[in-house]
Amino acid sequence: MDINKIRKDTRGLEDGKIFLNNAGSSLMPDLVTDAMIDYLKSEEYSGGYHIANVNADILEEFYDETAKLINAKADNIAFATSATEAYAKALSSIVFKEGDVIITTADDYISNQITFISLHKKLGVKVMRMKNLPDCELDLEDLEHLIKIYHPKLLAVTHIPTNSGLIQNVEAVGKICKKHDILYLVDACQSVGQMVVDVEKIGCDFLTATGRKFLRGPRGTGFLYVSDRILEQEYAPLLLDMRGANWTEYDDYKLFTTAKRFEHWEISYASMLGLKHAIRYANEVGMEPVEKYNRNLSQKLRNNLKDSGFDVWDLGNRLSSIVTFSGPDGDLENIQKVLKENNVYFSVAYKNSALIDFTNKNINGIVRLSPHYFNTIEEIERVSEILERSLK
Incomplete structure (x- = not known):
């Protein structure tokens, strides 16, 4: 380095x-801002549609670079305007009903905690938090105990809380989720870009990240990882548009097969290009x-x-x-x-x-x-x- x-x-x-x-x-990095400025100047002279078509192959590299970063496939990646948007879309793809349980941690990010409380207020979803051990590590025995009692629909863990240096044991939680066949959502907002993040080792169904933090990308960018099993089971965000599905009948649609179904059609391609260059820079380092x-x-x-x-x-x-x-x-x-x-x-x-x-x-x-x-x-x-x- x-x-x-x-x-x-x-x-x-x-x-x-x-x-x-x-x-x-x-x-x-300089190349991130330079690429975005050049792209916007091209839009200024030729319009956004034309420039997106001309640069289609270059823009598609975003998915390849992001997949390389977290040990996934390009089809598992969706662009997002923020980690929060990615998180909300992942949650919206899960059909919660009254009495369903989400297990999370005491150290999860403030926005996630507020979202869980909102689900409780609006849908009657119960929110449980696993205990911490005296050394602040997650109490995995308590987690197993909660699972046996409440049979949760979702386990959600923030990899690195924004308010401390703690790295939570997301890999151990992933093994427990696999054992009990529980949906698993990881907020990797603070870990992607500062350390190795491997979705295969973590074993998550969803993983969210932002561009602006340790990835050194522009604000207004992020991404969502969606596992193969989630795609195959046809999970999709609650509010789809034509980026997510093909309108096949007057009253029906067919989902697209990749994680792009979690995107909206209107994207800032200058921002996506900037994030692609930031991720490529991280991959090269x-x-x-x-x-x-x-x-x-x-x-x-x-x-x-x-x-x-x-x-x-x-x-x-x-x-x-x-x-x-x-x-x-x-x-x-x-x-x-x-x-x-x-x-x-x-x-x-x-x-x-x-x-x-x-x-x-x-x-x-x-x-x-x-x-x-x-x-x-x-x-x-x-x-x-x-x-x-x-x-x-």
Whole structure:
């Protein structure tokens, strides 16, 4: 992995900032924005229909690159405008009825939790959350217990929560889902792009991801993975359009065979092209070296913060490139002030975005730093020194 080339490929680093908000919205490689601008200029002169037809083969490469990234087939991939849209379409393809049960975790993403509560309010679906062990790992024995009692229709797990560095054991959950023949939905919004994600090893029926975070793609992009068994059983989003089915009779249609049935016909092809280039860039760098490099950066940052006296809130046996912390008295304001003054990019999360986790930790919020493979160890040391001085 040539970090010097990677940094040269990223114009956003030229102004001297230290960018550590990749779990929010990362910096795109130059080729991503250049490709999107060129495509939009072509639309300006020739119209969107013509340019889409001319570039049909190039646009189709999006599905191949995405499949390569997560060890799937192109037919299993659908483009989405966000991970949330992909998640909602996957859920809408499941016919829930009153009394059906969804099992999830205490650490699942806020939007997912709200969606589950909405299903409960509108359809009478019950939402259960499996327990965590003392080390914050998922209690798989409790999961088996819940399955035997409630016979859930769906198990939903966020691979890496947005509010901590925890990596949840999605592969172990996948084995349990297979054993009991339960539908399995994985939110990989924070894991795709920062580490190896293999849908075959996970064993999921659906997997959702965004473009803007660790994949370094544009906002307004994402994708949905749909397994072969789901496609073969003719699952499809509740609200289809002509991208998903062929109108065969006055009152009937025939589903298309691939995961594209989860798309809508109107797509920003400039955005799809940008995401394709971002994913191809990630594939060329390689997720194995990226994961290893990111692990070293985040471990170094966590250790430095702990040594300086900060409270680090990332708990679990496997931790990701999301580092969450606060001052020794719970302070967030001074940390934000110091980071802004030194041109360090970060984000903050408050209790309402991780209600269960932050209640259990007895905290009101955290500062989040999320290094990525274009960051250097020197940047990590510099940020650590800046923060250490702020405590004196």
